[in-house]
Amino acid sequence: MHRCWWRQDFGKVNVRGCPLLDLSTIIKTIFSSSHCKTTRIYSKQITDRSISTMNTSRVRDQDLAGKVAVVTGASRGIGRAVALNLASRGCSILGTCSSTENIAMINSLNQEIDTIFEGTARKQKITILGISANILSPTCAKTITNTLVEHFSSRVDIFINNAADGRDAALGELTVEGIQESLISNIQTPVLIVEEFVKRKMFQPEGRIIYISSIRSRQPWSHQLMYSAGKSAGESLCRTWSQAFGGKEEEFSFMAGTTANSVTVGLTQTDSIMKCPPDALEDFKKEFFPLQSSPRFGQPEDVADVVGMLCSRDARWITGQVISASGGGVKIG
Template sequence: MTSTTLREQDLAGKVAVITGASRGIGRAIAINLASRGCSILGTCSSPTNLNLIDSISQDIGTHPHPPKILGIDANILSPTCAHKIATSLSENFSSRIDIFINNAADSGTGTLGELSVQEIQDSLISNIQTPVLIVDELVKRKMFQKESRIVYISSVRSRQPWSMQLLYAAGKSAGESLCRTWSQAFGGREEKFSFMAGTTANAVTVGLTETDSVLQCPPDILEEFKQEFMPLQSIPKLAKPEDVADVVGLLCSRDARWITGSVVSASGGGIKIG
């Protein structure tokens, strides 16, 4: 997406960490926030993909005061992921974070009847342990600011079960639960976390979206996904990453300060919550 129109700079001076910012939904979120003036620390899985994060600055249009955009490789399977992110924030962004988007995920199938211990552990580490460690490390170091935003990218799969994504579904459900506890802890009720009072934590449950992970599916599986999800959607189309990023962008705005502990469905009505 290339925009020549300058958006309102409502996030100027803020810093966002987005895991998995090199491609797909994470990249679209990075473009949304950066085009509103937010500096970005984006992660990816390997140094070879850092150039994709560098190129985000070309996609945010003409900018009188371009925000800082930095990529680091921080594998969500590594126990040092959280430490690496926090260290980069202290070295490059004056030890502050205003927005944390937990986007990178292990989408491994987790097929019932064929599970290995390794597969189970990878899924639990990527989708639960690492997000918990990242938030905890940033809390411990008091890097979160008042009225910060935490967004966990979930999936309609958490409510639409399928025997080939047992662990993925469970991990996303857990992410939604983490947001409820984070919202209760960080809102301002607990003195211990008063430095980040007013912080919101929400999950966004995402429907079928045109990203590499979907387009690289075997054609029969992709067709199966379409057959499963399209009839449920009120707007029956395959989403673009920007469709999801715009919803996440709304949650990061000041106007969303009263939404916390919620699951917001960004699925064209594929999942109706309420």
């Protein structure tokens, strides 16, 4: 019963910074009309599993000022939420999408950031740029690096590999083309992007590499064999990158202190999920909700806040890890 509000101590209550008070006094205060109203509202929010998370578009500490992040798949969903999180902390963004039609969705982040900073003494001194760089294209990595040279002074501090190929393909129906495209999208292209950043020495010291993985890497489904395999491979890539780029190997000393982690994402309310037929959505709920500590759809912002935390300097001692952002659906450790 509201244990986060106090700590019981043999009939007394230790309120931080206050002397011990009678328990009866505290109880009367908590259950006054104003507190009861708050409690009822909070309880309703917990009960309503369809409720969205709090709007996280806000001015944050400018701990990423002067940094540059590359976010693939930044036009919508998790990628866009991550880009907004980083930009609101002073980070410039190069966001990619699969087609020119979606570039405007990335560039519109400029207006959203302007709105966030309105009425504050802080000024927006960042660049947000969207480009078309399809992860199936063999030129994807070079398109990104060439844009960094032209618009971002040839530097990258943060790389978020979010874009992926999550197509369904039932066992017995796999094709050579489908297998190859899945491998290219989920493994080959992320590797080539990091390779270009390393070869051109674009990565800065204490950089961040974050691979967006999936709950499917641990809870497989026969209709997503290649997707599950690709995400598992992505987690392995991060373990190797973390070993190489942390500062032990002299040839990568220019980016010493760089961390590499993957974030395994659970059932999240993205466009691709919500476009599924109603019966498929119900099946997902039945599969995942019982496993989750918080039985609801995750929001892109839920994941973005976890990714954003890993991008901070406070997370400098976390590397080579898989972090679960699944409401408890995947418990690692």
